Amino acid sequence: MKDRIRIGISACLLGENVRYDGQSALAKHLTGTLADYLEFRPVCPEVGCGMPVPREAVRLVGTPENPRLVGRQSGKDWTDTMRQWAEGTLDKLADERLCGFIFKAKSPSSGMERIKIYPEEGGQPVSYAGVGLFAGMFMDRFPLMPVEDDGRMHDIRLRSNFIERIFVEHRWNKLLDEGKTMKGLIDFHSRHKMLIRSHDVAGYRELGKLVADGKNLGIETLFDQYHARLAKALSLKPTIKKNVDVLMHILGYFKKMLTGDEKQECLEIIENYRNNLVPLIVPVTLMNHYVRKYDVAYLKEQYYLNPHPLELKLRNHA
Structure with missing residues (x-):
């Protein structure tokens, strides 16, 4: 893939x-076939802020709302050093226009959720609701950016949703590169309609209304509001019920084109998918066949039918 998608990643995950x-x-589940489509920007917050390799392990101490990063044995406090380094690094990452970030699970610096918080005096964790110091700052700085961790990426539904989102974010950045215009946004929205609907029906309707009323908002406000609502919609995972609705x-669109047998075949395969007898790739492949056979221009443009490369096999198990 020549036009690779740039994402951040914890450096240790790349080896x-x-x-x-x-x-x-x-x-390896991140550096295999998936890596053919990505341009990785590796980040190690602990080495970045000056910690040596090897080094004393660190942990989060205090409360989930105000954690501190300290050495496990020495108690050395790295919090201010990490924050200062992270602020400069986040400025640089903003310039790189990442489309997502994959964090190291369970890391006190890079874990995105469920990180252990220890009491000041030591002993057992008092909370499992912490967020890694750097990961928390990253997500605060880029609240609309898709993020995941290496552990959650083993789950096919979470993996599929993250990858689908970074492909959409990549296309959004390309739209911005071409300039913020109503024409460009209308085209972007039109091509993503069914994909959005498979995540969030309410979001699909609200985004349609937002585009329709766009001329009254001003182009900057329109793009900001659209991107925020799009990110919220895509953060919801598709389900069998939502996919059946889209299918x-x-x-x-084919009701005046399909023969009786063809329509019955479609209905049977969609019902098999509804009953979890076949994966999503089966009805989608059939729909793509009829899109080509009957040359339905509108459907040819729908990213729902081709949201990411087939080589990733994300719909083979969904």
């Missing part, structure tokens, strides 16, 4: 020996 014990945490909606 860099930057962990506290001098080892890596190579994530039936697509089928409606």
Whole structure:
């Protein structure tokens, strides 16, 4: 893929020996076929802020609302050093216009959720609701950006949703590169309609209304509001019920074209998908067949039918 999608990633997941014990945490499920479509921007907050390799392990101490990053044995406080480094690094990452970030699960600096918080005096964790210091600052700075961690990326539904979102974010950045125009936004929205609907029906309707009323908002406000609502919609995961709704909606475009047998075949396969007898790729492949056979121009443009490369096999198990 020539036009690779740029995402941030914890450096240890790429095989860099930057962990506290001098080892890596190579994530082969992220560096296989998926890597053919991505341009990774590796980040190790602990090494970045000056910690050596190998080093004393650190942990979060205090409360989930105000955690501090300290050495496990020495108690050395790295919080201010990490925050200062992170502020400068986040400025640089903003310039790189990332489309997403994959964090290292369970890391006190890079974990995105459920990080252990320890009491000041030591002992067992008092909370499992912490967020890694750098990860928290990143998500505060870029609240609309898709993020995941290497552990959650083993889950096919979470993996599929994240990858679908970074492809959409990549196309959004390309739209911005072409300039903010009503024509460009209308085209973007039109091509993403069914994909959005498969995530969030309410969001699909609200985004349509937003585009329709766009001339009354001003182009900057319109783009900001659209992107925020789009990110919220895509953060909701598709379900079998929502996909069936979209598939039936697509089928409606063929009602005057399909023969009786063809329509019955479509209905049977959609019903098999509804009953979890076949994966999503089966009805989608059939719909793509009829899009080509009957040359339905509107459906040819719908990203729902081709949201990401087939090689990723994300719909083979959904």
